[in-house]
Amino acid sequence: MTPETPATPGIPGDTVIVAEHLRRVFPRRGRPDVVAVDDLSFTVRRGEVLGLLGPNGAGKSTTIKMLTGILVPTAGRLEVAGVDPTRHRTALARRMGVLFGQRTTLWWDLPLGDSLDLLGRVHRVPPDRLRRTRELLVDVLDLGPLLGTPVRQLSLGQRVRGDLAAALLHGPDLLYLDEPTIGLDITSKRRLRELLTTLIAESGVTLLLTTHDLSDVEALCRRVLVIDHGTAIFDGDLAALHVAGGSARTLVVDLVAPVPSLEAPGATTVRTEDDGRRHWLRLPQDASTAPVIAAIAAAHEIADLSVREPEIEDVVARLYSGGGPAVSD
Structure with missing residues (x-):
């Protein structure tokens, strides 16, 4: 929200996005309508990085398209930078950057370098600034060898x-950014995350990120909004997500001498292998392993042990299914 834009009553002045009871229905002739987004409400503040998560068909891309003004909500209220994105799509386009991983905004038959230069002119970027920004992006994203290649x-x-x-x-x-790391190798993903982290820190950019690569979320986002069937099922930070998803740490203990069962205060045995030599114990994400290990060591000779932290993929999956704590294998 720019300083000259009046704040919405009851909404903090640094709020960039306000979505209230959004609904988007796609009618189908002769078949039931598709409800892509249903009663979705959230706000995003300036400089915030929000991870928008959900399975395929959850309504993530539809939500992004409404935020950019490409789609009109069937019901509800939407405000971006103080205006209706559908009615002020052109003005907002100068302030927004959009990436849909499966679609391109580049000219299919033009070389990549010409596409970037043309986009700079479309956005009326001053020549000196365009040159500096272009050089930085070409370097960080390793685009130099590709500038002469047609996009197709x-x-x-x-x-x-x-x-x-x-x-x-x-x-x-x-x-x-809708699936920004799709098709990227590990090095490119790392450099992209570093670029976005720097951009957010130095420029105060507000970022809405949808991705199936949850390592992107862990690297960039402090807050996540999880939607399923177009409805929010979680909105909070990553620590709260682990709690909501029944997150658990796993302690794997190898004993010198086998025992049929292994008990320790604050932990639950979930698996026993190798004829009683290896035991898998689960304990809450925020619990310390030290007293558990001490109790086991006081009663048994330990050959080896390891602590496995919960995978965020498992946490989110169990949140979708409504299941209990997940154990990392």
Whole structure:
């Protein structure tokens, strides 16, 4: 929200996105309507990084398209930077950067470098700033060897890097990234996360991120909004997500001499292997392993042990299913 934009009554002045009871229905002739988003409410503040999570078909991309003004909500209220994104789509486009991992904003038959230059002119970026920003993005995203290649000849990972450069070229203060690391190798993912982290820290960019790569979420997001069937089922920080998803740590203990069962205060045995030599114990995510290990060591000779932290993928999956604590294998 720009300083000259009046704040919505009851909404903090630094709030960039306000969504209240959003609903989006896709009618189908002769068949039941598809409810993609149903009674979804959330707010996002300036400089916040929000991870929007959900399984395929949960309504993530539909939500992003409503936020960008591409789709009109069937019901509810939506405000982005103080205005209705559908009615002020052109004005908001100058402040937004958008990346849809499966679609491109680049010109299919133009070389990548020409596409970036053309986009800079479309967004009316001053030439000196365009040159500096372009050089930075080309370096960070390793686009130099690709600038002369037509977009249609780029691989998926190469095109995604090009689309990310296009989304950042005009210096937006609001970023929508839908599956930004799809098709990227490990090195490219790392460099992308470092770029986004720096951008957020130095420029105060507000970022809405949808991804199936939950390592992106752990690296970038302090807050996550989990939706399923178009409805929010969780909104909070990662620590709260672990609690809501029944997150648990796993202690794997190898004993010198086998025992049929292993008991320790505050832990529950969930598996016994190797004829009683290896035992898997579960304890809450926020519990210390020290007293558990001390109790076991006082009663048995330990050959080896390891602590396995819960995978966020398991936590989110169990949140979808409504199951209990997950154990890391």
